[in-house]
Amino acid sequence: MSEVQGPVHVEAEVVATKRIGGYRHLTLTAPGVPERFRAGNFVAVTVEGHVARRALWVHRVRASSSYGPTLDVVVEDRGAGSGTAWLAAQPVGTRLALTGPLGRPFALPKDAVSCLLVGEGYAAAPLFPLAERLRERGCGVSLVVSAPDESRLLAALEARRSARSVTVLTADGSVGLRGTVADHVDDLLRRSDADVVYAAGPHAVLRAAAGAAERAGAWSQVAVETPTPCGTGLCHGCVLPVVGEDGVDRVVRTCADGPVVRGDRVRWEAL
Template sequence: MSPDRGPLHVAGEVLSVKRIGAHHHVTVVAPGIAERFRPGTFVVLTLDDAADTARLQPRSFWIHRVRPTGSHGATIELVVAAGSRFTRRLVALPQGSPVRVTGPLGRPFAQPREPVSCLLVGEGYAAAPLFPLAERLRERGCTVSVLLAAPDEAHLLGALEARRTARSVTVVTADGSVGVRGTVVDALPELLTRSAADVVYAAGPVATLHAAAAAAEQHGAWSQTALETAQPCGTGLCQGCPVPVVAEDGVGRLVRACTDGPVFRGDRVRWLEVDAR
């Protein structure tokens, strides 16, 4: 990777925290990182203001958006599910709070060189990296269809936003509170046929990624999956985020999610072993 495209370690600050449904959208000023962003990359945050920082391990987050904000320059927006001690502390930070940011990290989504039909499959807050991807694909002349899933309406991410980019948007929720009652598994076969998808991009829980990869393979489409897993350092040094895959030579190997991923070809991941981790 060329020096101007590599990750940066910067002193950032929280510009805003907005709760939308069950999720928090955190906008962070991180000089230089937005300019190097590509869909599918992520950042690692370290909280500087915590009294017990030593016990709060840095956390990785998908980059959901990069936005210009006048005097602050380009900022990054993260979608946060406030479940852990780290994320609860993060979303409670007031404007101007310092955070250390490393990024952008990881391998991004590979984008087709020619216009093709693409189906984007996302579930919950983990669908965050699909939104900038949809914009880039549309700029390349691709036909974009989107499937968004969630347990309920509160956990659904960006259905209205997706409609501004995609040719069609299908929403499924487990409780039927919005869209069609069902799951990704229920909706995929018909959507793959209707969209005539050449490429399936997926972001969400492991079960969703597995289902998307399997359905794409059965349909004869190529798939890419954004795997969210614990990444203690985000740089590959700690070897703490192993992912079982089948390499090009057909041999099973463990690779690092943070540097060899987090985006993987769906047909290369040994999903049953990931499920068991």
């Protein structure tokens, strides 16, 4: 049977909502989306009172539940009037116009290699389904979960079920090692002896992970987050500066040509 592909536009429903630390976790039914999902994809949701849609990373997909296939997304409430504040406030039973899965997912190694996954805050969400896929392929997975403080760590306990080793970093030292990804990533990469580095989080985290990979001779992929007004590539509002295979500088659309790209291809200084 051929693999199900391509995004769909559906009416999703909130079937569970839970506050965990600084984030709101929503469980959604979205017919056809879980079956098409690949780690690194995202979904775009229409938000009341906003023209631009809100792009959300997918944290977990369940093939079956009492509601059928579901997907979990993580929302960071960014304050009154924001689209994320509206989403975080939606109760069970809310119906949302949703398109997905969107974007290019993470590429998986052909061989069973050692992998280092580096994520910060809510944007670490796509690394959890990625870790599951890598383990299914026999890859050794080391996971770094980072945040400014303990409340904004994403699923640190769950991380220990997803990887052979887990390192927790907080900038304020409230839990785990004190410091940022940039402070520790070179040492963590040496200790993991990883052949591939995957990263998801703020641009500074992605840049640090990609730089460490390049210095160590490893291959890197980063999930870049930029505002995506449409999520489908039509509006060209989410440009990402890269270096092409031919060595020529150009811009691509994060939502359609990304969000996952090679770390050594991003022109970080131009972001």
